[in-house]
Amino acid sequence: DAKTTQPPSMDCAEGRAANLPCNHSTISGNEYVYWYRQIHSQGPQYIIHGLKNNETNEMASLIITEDRKSSTLILPHATLRDTAVYYCIVRVGYSGAGSYQLTFGKGTKLSVIP
Amino acid sequence: DGGITQSPKYLFRKEGQNVTLSCEQNLNHDAMYWYRQDPGQGLRLIYYSQIVNDFQKGDIAEGYSVSREKKESFPLTVTSAQKNPTAFYLCASTVGQGPGELFFGEGSRLTVL
Numbered sequence: 001d002a003k004t005t006q007p008p009s010m011d012c013a014e015g016r017a018a019n020l021p022c023n024h025s026t027i028s029g030n031e032y033v034y035w036y037r038q039i040h041s042q043g044p045q046y047i048i049h050g051l052k053n054n055e056t057n058e059m060a061s062l063i064i065t066e067d068r069k070s071s072t073l074i075l076p077h078a079t080l081r082d083t084a085v086y087y088c089i090v091r092v093g094y095s096g097a098g099s100y101q102l103t104f105g106k107g108t109k110l111s112v113i114p
Numbered sequence: 115d116g117g118i119t120q121s122p123k124y125l126f127r128k129e130g131q132n133v134t135l136s137c138e139q140n141l142n143h144d145a146m147y148w149y150r151q152d153p154g155q156g157l158r159l160i161y162y163s164q165i166v167n168d169f170q171k172g173d174i175a176e177g178y179s180v181s182r183e184k185k186e187s188f189p190l191t192v193t194s195a196q197k198n199p200t201a202f203y204l205c206a207s208t209v210g211q212g213p214g215e216l217f218f219g220e221g222s223r224l225t226v227l
Binding site: 034042043044046049087103104106107 | 118149154155156157158159202204206215216217218219220221223
């Protein structure tokens with residue numbers, strides 16, 4: 001799976017949009033971009049994923065650059081409950097009989113400030 | 115509601131003892147995974163299973179063992195051979211095909227005294 005690079009920490013004012021960047025310059029054509037978050041001492045929570053088109057769901061938006069070498073997760077109106085570590089992961093969608101695993105790095109610790 | 119249940123949430127054991135962490139899912143997922151997380155670190159894959167009665171080692175399988183006798187269950191045993199067992203353990207599952215999401219349990223925190 002392609003390696004990702006994320007800033008170790010970010011701050012965001014409550015009510016403002018939080019934009020979390022991720023670099024994945026070695027991503028392959030069949031690899032998806034996934035975002036998860038982990039609130040302290042809980043299991044990670046899936047947020048969103050995409051291949052090349054921008055995606056939006058009830059939690060967030062995912063913007064992937066045209067060359068697919070980087071992406072941005074957008075939380076449109078951050079709340080205090082969004083304070084968590086956010087993980088950006090890239091991997092193939094399905095590898096048949098092989099592994100189907102996600103490699104988590106250290107992520108970005110997002111602090112939403114009142 | 116469907117989900118993944120891990121137990122116990124907290125576990126204390128003496129050094130040299132084997133411990134088994136339970137993971138049960140009622141999502142009808144084929145694939146299940148065990149991850150380990152140390153403070154300030156990301157997740158590292160211990161073992162995974164694509165189907166019943168089959169499982170593969172992940173990146174840090176030494177000192178751990180698993181079984182997959184039922185689709186719903188994927189218990190992890192931390193053996194005395196694991197040199198640094200104190201950690202936060204996470205179980206996860208997914209449908210098994212396609213680029214779907216990984217569902218996680220709430221984790222089990224093991225402390226070896």
